[in-house]
Amino acid sequence: MHAPPLPEMAPDTDTDTDTDTASLMEQILYEVKRVVVGQDRFLERVMVALLAQGHLLVEGVPGLAKTLTVKTLAQTLQGQFKRIQFTPDLMPADLVGTRLFNPRNGEFSTALGPVFTHLLLADEINRAPAKVQSALLEVMQERQVTLAGETHRVPSPFLVMATQNPIETEGTYPLPEAQLDRFMMKVHIGYPSDEEELAIVQRVIAPPVIVQPVARMEALVALQAACRQVYLDPALLQYAVRLVSATRQPARHGLPELQAWLSAGASPRATIALAEGARALALMRGRRYALPEDLTDLVPEVLRHRLTLSYEALAEGHSPDSLISRLMGRVSPPPRVLQHDAPTVSSL
Structure with a gap:
């Protein structure tokens, strides 16, 4: 054949x-x-x-x-x-x-x-x-x-x-x-x-x-070039920035208890990875525009290896994923935006 x-x-x-x-x-x-x-x-x-x-x-x-x-x-x-x-x-x-x-x-x-x-x-x-x-x-x-x-x-x-x-x-x-x-x-x-x-x-x-x-x-x-053409609303990009910023200064985002548990947060590479990953996931899901769930689905994988936990956090049994869950519960994603303005591709 x-x-x-x-x-x-x-x-x-x-x-x-x-x-x-x-x-x-x-x-x-x-x-x-x-x-x-x-x-x-x-x-x-x-x-x-x-x-x-x-x-x-x-x-x-x-x-x-x-x-x-x-x-x-x-x-x-x-x-x-x-x-x-x-x-x-x-x-x-x-x-x-x-x-x-x-x-x-x-x-x-x-x-x-x-x-x-x-x-x-x-x-x-x-x-x-x-x-x-x-x-x-x-x-x-x-x-x-x-x-x-x-x-x-x-x-x-x-x-x-x-x-x-x-x-x-x-x-x-x-x-x-x-x-x-x-x-x-x-x-x-x-x-x-x-x-x-x-x-x-x-x-x-x-x-x-x-x-x-x-x-x-x-x-x-x-395909990589097509991925770069996927529309990413500024509200989604701002959400990614807030999430990553919350890993560095959690007290500013209403999570003061995380300040003692995080020795170091994520770098700007994490924000870039969230933005580019959301585009790629949207393309795989048959869309030429990203939705909030495209970004939130990737947050644990993008952040878990970039967080440095303090000895206090490790002693209390915390993990990067548990802290990420707290962050996501506090920093809310934007509502779905501009779905009607973006062209779609057939569902995979």
Whole structure:
């Protein structure tokens, strides 16, 4: 059976662009779900990160299809996929590359590392020391690597998905705050239900599913451009600013008890992530305008890794998610705005 023609770029007209955007995203998710069972929220967050050009930190026990999801997505989009197993003896050059000397001609050459790919899986990222983590700072933010004074751009689009095990902490290192802030979202993955686990076993023992490519990476670049055109009302942007500001100065927003529980709040990157993520989620839900629920649905994932809890908060058993829940209960979202003025796309 021949695969359908692969779209490269979205058409220019608004109507055709809307139709092709909805159709292409539906095809991508359908193809991934032919292999990956369940994990709907996780898959949605991966697509949000791709569309919003962000990175993902995933926390979950082994065996929950984290690697399989990214690998299948790369096959669906005909992109490059590389996996790095983080270990204590890993060196920065093992990630970004290094300069090599050739004694035959007396010249240096550049050997680029595995970060030069479209989809990079950093498996158990917290098992490598800080000097290795620092090697990811430039490439995650600037999409480039500097070696011996020369700048090398990574392929576009570029996504880092890092995993860490919440149970086993022996031999792990805490991630630097600067690196945590570069992750757009932190997603928690739980165990599948009994029905989903039965379906997982049935697929594993059956003949493997052949993943069909449905698009090229150029199509994903076009989707990212369409995401930037999604309308974001100023009231939603102001709501995002208030939420993030409340993590820094909770007393100003009517939450004085949180002042002693938060040692540090979220940076402006959190506000940007909320705005861009809301656009991406709205596009995935078939709209060319964002609604308050598009933003509020992403607040826990965007903020939970950016909050630094005090010793007092930890001693009293508080978690980032519980404090975020208090913040959201106090800082109210705006009402739905301008639904009648914005064009829509067909529902996915």
